[in-house]
Amino acid sequence: MLESLRLLQFIFPWRSYQAELLKHFNSHIEDHHFHVIAPPGSGKTILGLEIVRKLGKKTLVLAPTLTIRNQWEDRLQSFFTENCDFKPYSFDIKSPSDITFSTYQSLHAFYKTFEDKNDYYQFFKSHNIETLVLDEAHHLKNAWWNCLMDLKRNSQFYIVSLTATPPYDSSRAEVSKYFTLCGEVDDEIAVPDLVREKDLSPHQDFVYFSKPEDLEINFIVDYRRNIADFKDELLKDQTFINFLIEHRFYKNPNWHLDELYSNTEYFSAILIFLYACGFEIDHQKLEVLGFDKQEMIQFPELDLHWLGILFQNILVSDREQLIEQEKYVSTLEKRLRRLHVFERNTVDFIGEQRLYKSLSNSPSKLKSIVSIVNAERKSLKADLRCVILTDYIRKEFLNIKVEEIEDIDKIGVLPIFQYIRHFCDKPEELAVLSGSIVILHQSILSAFETIESLDGFSFSPLQIDASFLLVTPKGISKNSIVSVITQLFEAGNIKVLIGTKSLLGEGWDAPSINSLILASFIGSFVSSNQMRGRAIRKDVKAPNKTGNIWHLACVDPTALDGGKEVDTLKRRFEAFVGVTNSTIPFISNGFERLNIPDEIPTESIETLNASTIKRATKRILITEKWNNAIGKGTKLTKEVKILHSGKRPFKAQKQVYYFDALRFFVVELFFTMMLFYVEFVAQSFHLILQRGVFYFIYALLAAFVGVFGYKLLKALKLFIRHGYLYKKIGKMGLAILDTLDELGYITSGRANISVNSYVLGKGDVVCNLVGANALENSLFAKALSELLEPIESPRYLIIKTNLFRKRLDVENFYPIPELFGDKKENAIVFQKHWKSYLGKSKLLFTRSVEGRKLLLKARLFHVYNAFKEVTKEVMVWK
Template sequence: MQKLSDLLKFKYTWRTYQQKFLDGFQEHIKDGHLHVIAPPGSGKTILGLEILTRIGKPTLVLAPTLTIRNQWRSRLLEFFTAKHDFEFLSLDIKNPDFITFSTYQSLYALTKSFDDKGKEMLVEFIKSHGIQTLVLDEAHHLKNEWWHCLYHLKEIEGLTVVSLTATPPYDSSTTEINRYFSLCGPIDDEIAVPDLIKNGDLCPHQDFVYFSKPEEAQIKYIVNYREQILNFTKNLIANKGLQEKLITQDFYVNPKESLDYIYQHPTFFSSIIIYLNSCGYAVNEQNLKILGFSTNDVSFPSFTYEWSEALLQNLLVDQRETFMAFEDILMPLEKELKRIGVLEHKRVNFVGDEVLYRNLSNSPSKLESIYQIVKSTDANLGADSRTVILADFIRKEFLDFEGSDTKVLNKLGVVPIFKYILAKQTGDEKLGLLTGSMVIVHENALLKFKQLLSVEKLQVHPVEGSLGYVFIHVPDALKNKIAESITQLFEDGVIKTLIGTKAFLGEGWDAPCINTLILASYVGSFVSSNQMRGRAIRVDANNPDKTGTIWHLACLDPTAADGGKDMEKLQQRFEAFTGVSLHNEIYISNGIDRLVLPIEWSETTDLEAINADMLEQAQQKSEFKSRWYQAIEKGNVLVRELKIPSASDQPFAKTKKLHALNAGKYVMLEVVLGVSMFVPEFLIKNMGAVIGKGVVQVIYLFCAALILGFGPKTFKALKLYFLFGNQYKKTKKIGKALLAYLLDDKTSYFESKNAIIHVEQHIKGTFSIYLKDASQHDSNVFISLLEEIIAPIDNPRYLLVNSNWLKRKLKIRSYYVVPTDIGKNKKEALLFQKYWNTHVDRSKIQFTRSLEGRKVLLKARFSHLKYQFEAVAKKSITWK
């Protein structure tokens, strides 16, 4: 066989951003991994084919579906061969060729066919056929059992793994995200959406959110749920039986004899102490010493839901066998938690994430949200309106609904959405409903529909309560043409609003005419919905001026200041794609901040005003088109940065709390302002004393008043300042130490030798830090490591501990994490310490896997509970 690059050649000219990516390809592939994010519309499959031709080795391409597998084959023949005559390819994984296109399901089935030694025999099978390159297309689709065989393949020496995705699974659990990146490797490069818009491959677009409140029945459910938890917590604090059991445990009475156990379960141990303290018990001094504190050196946090979860998760689930003697007390607690809904699937969760999320995400109030969006879109765009609504379920039980009493439609789904819109918008003849098992159109569309299907008759019957609409029974022979025909009706305007399931109208379905997408999907990963979002922002050859509007729905929890789980899921969804800011400063970034939504939510939040503004903004097509092009001109690359907000920006953030490095500055400012107001007032009040007693006595009096009035605040300011230093400067120093380590000749995986640190100060005290003149891969490595250093301490192998003379007198220590990848061995940790001591401070390195180290680690973890604001350091992607 000839060289692969001689047999397969791309027949056209590469787009600018594609060529830019290919120019850096050889650098990225050096380590045997290539992980690329390529949004819909960027030619991901074409780039994947070019990559495998350049590697030039026998290749196995794995796709999530047969449709996408077949697209790989057709693209190869269409774009890389002159006469569609490439012979060295196969679609059968059991009979591979030089290039084999298959699916993850087929690989798993092949593994299962080898019986007991499936994974070992799979590795031998791949080796025996000489496959040396593995291409993973949209690996976020992988089901749990599929991961294992791929991990085994990765063990093959010399195997190159190429991962292509439009949407990494950022909304998944931490375990799933870590698993995804351990398989695919860190992101090497990303084709930027701004480049695609600039090049005319995607249309300008904007995301909007329509908010709703729960129905009265849902509010009662939520309030009742919260009240039950509150009562449970009160009863837990009053549970003398549990308290008496805990205070008699060996690890509590004689902690020195149970150091191994305590250091293995530091959070559980801390939760017991905090619980007993809340119950009014004086905490055993020995226990405080184990934590590294004296009795007058610790201020206990409240026994919050998080601490309650930590306590009960261990007692009821994780360490149940250890506490068998507690069964008479634990059984009633377990039954009560299960009754409330706090204990599900072996997880204690007082926030009620899943219980309330299921309740709110499926809220029928979203039906009204959808109707208002459709109504506004039709009024604005008229005949040009092309709206797609995606839902998770069909809900056939509502097919018989008729009338105007929409309260009966109490679940979110394809049929309820269809029925609700018709009930509110009587006489609408432009609706269509399409799922894998159901087709509904207006009778006026039947003639054109039959023409497209090339049939003279169709079996139809009227849809009850939906005047003029018919349910179509499609013969099995025509099922493959249904989506194609409905799509044509949609493009022609016979259907203006198409309602369907995420599963059926997800990947593989394409309609460039879509200009409005409403995501009413909430089950599972949002990735497939995000794929659909990609189709809504594709250019339309028949409409060069197309703009895309994407609507997201959120039902707010009125009892949660952060809006609740539905809002949290929405924020996660926004982390996965970049867009242009909606108001004020023009910029391109990921995350929901660019929509400028309220920081806090309450019953007094004016949702109607927010929604009205969103609807009005959605009509300003030329405005967000202009904002895109202005923002694109301000930059040329997507930069990964770490944003560190001020305390006021994120008062209700729940995770990854960052130490308040600048706390001292704010408290000291309060002292200075207080003194400046105090001095004139003191002189005015004591003018008689100055005249009568003399200046010296008045100065003594003044100093005494000053010390009594402002001494405690001054001490607090000094203590906080020395504990954490100035946030902006300290973070920049830490960044310099990290970059110096990465640029060391011994650090082989960092290639950007000209990289420099850049820190930008924003309004309200927020600032961001990122690398200039660095590759996407290296920027990602830097930001990930920096985030780990300053995040709350979990369980690192090494800590950096700083303790100078003044800090010892103030009983203050500073602790920072040596990141996992750097702390994998002592040699690397010491190298990092060298640069830390050069740029930050003189810190000692502490190994935490020894008894002494566990003690230091426990104190470090406990210390950050006392001095912190609710600020969150988070990764961001910004066009600069």
């Protein structure tokens, strides 16, 4: 062990969950990896430093930003030395010391300086660097992987990986790469653990909705109307209908099987459009896809998704094959360009980009921010510490006239500053902190001077309001001004701070924040979670602090569910774990925990917002809800929710039945049979007298079969096809679990893990593992979701069929999860366990000619569900 590291010692008591994690360190590090998931505020940096101390080797610590890199050195001096006197450290990767703090970008730049990569590997060996610490490794850009993977392949290191948000939502290749570098997850600290130990503050997310301005509403309504008119005209356009009828896919499908199999959505879109026109689809066209003559396909409605797929292929993907019709295709292109639905080689009838851009920048959000700030100030008074994060600065709004403020049409740091300065009370408590613009009120200059000399800065009054000063450092680093503003904010001289997500969103530490407004719509789950982390840290000066996190959404008045912005929020919330707004609270991720209605009509927005503000001011209730919910569980469990569908699905949706039709059918059949029995006895009493009891029984059976034979057959088919869904899902889960175990993915011991499957009140079915670790839970949930989702393009299919099923026209198609479908031997292992729980089945390789044909048939069986959310992965504290 290095002498310098041996002398380090953590000078404070460990938190209980940190001590628990470190207790198992020796067993976890046996494979030379230690991979920990822990949320912001859990002391990841301190844990990392303790592990470095325990290993006692020369270490390279890599962080995503300079700010976080500097924090590592600061935590080392503050928490592991008595007098901040640790000397053998370096910030220069070219001149390493016992501990070297650097960034991923610096390592990548250093890597590129070596023409012979052997010299790169030798550099680390010659400097005896044996430990790599990867802080927030999910930040790694594609180009940055090479230098680390190269290093790992050619040298022996201890690799310590610390992250708040593993990239579970990334592609399989990226997830695989991540775990190859970092190793399997060894331990996880959950948000409820931290709240229970009072190391994170109780907190809640709130959504404040806004209604677009009249100009925006008119723009949206006109846009939707024009597209609806275009669709109506197209359905009557005989030229276009003939164009599709003459398309090679429809005219001669047998001649183009390979193309058909590789682009099933295109062929589906052609059929769906022709069907919507009232055109009778020639069944011979479907026979080539494996459908028998008696099989009828119920086509879904021609919505804008399908219209988009059709035109994306006609105008882009398939255009070279339509060269003989180029003149007509060009006229179609011009029509779509005039409608603004075809730009940058992309067809978008929904208007996701065009309308979303308009709504995400809606000035109505500026009014939302003013309302939130006013409500929070009224509630918290002098205790208010509000931070507003956004994406852009918008320097053009720095010196606008007073009468122009209400004409601001963009979201950004300066538009928000102007609105709050003009429309909120106590503007002297307001400040701006971004990479290039810093604004303070002149009234806090004296407080500024107690922290840093004014001589190092220039102060220029704003033209629009001389009481506000533009602050510019004189040859001093940006970090210095960030530090000064942070201290002023912590002290309460600044109560509302507006900044950019890039500067303050990650790594910036101001524990006093109790109200965070996220006016940012750029970024991933990961960055959203990092931004929230700013507001949920505990504040030793305010032990009863609760954090309110505000999300903004401008509602699309033409969409009942609120539109694209609400949809984006829903996706973001998959990464957030929090307490529900329900009467009996529990801890979960997902948007549903806020109990916001599925439909958000614009006329109910004010009522909804008033209710949200009222709930947000009752901060003591937030704390109570956390305390109640935490007591109901011990750890976070990932589970799959199979979503209930209110509409009865058609035959194509065979593999999953979303409501228990069989149960209702049996009840209906029972009462009908009783009624039939009473009526038959009453009407046929004379038969008993004339012919005897046996003749009566024969007549009863004959009448019963005649009346109920079809219904009984229908019930039998329903049961064979669907059974009781939650039991079937449970059996699927067992097949997945046993396959994971046989293929070596289960490290917790198969005997300790069970599958739990049950029905929720609304009809959703939930399935999860009990007794598994985080990685096992994640792999299980992903595999089950893939098994139940509409079929896309798996390498292998399982077809549940037999002679009896074929006679009843019941075939179920299931995609083999990607984790098991990469090799045939793995797919066979899954099929073996499937057979033991769910009966006989056929395994089909979809890359063969026959396989492609059946894959297309299977996909068409699910075409009705192509754009619906079928399953959802949920984290629940249990």
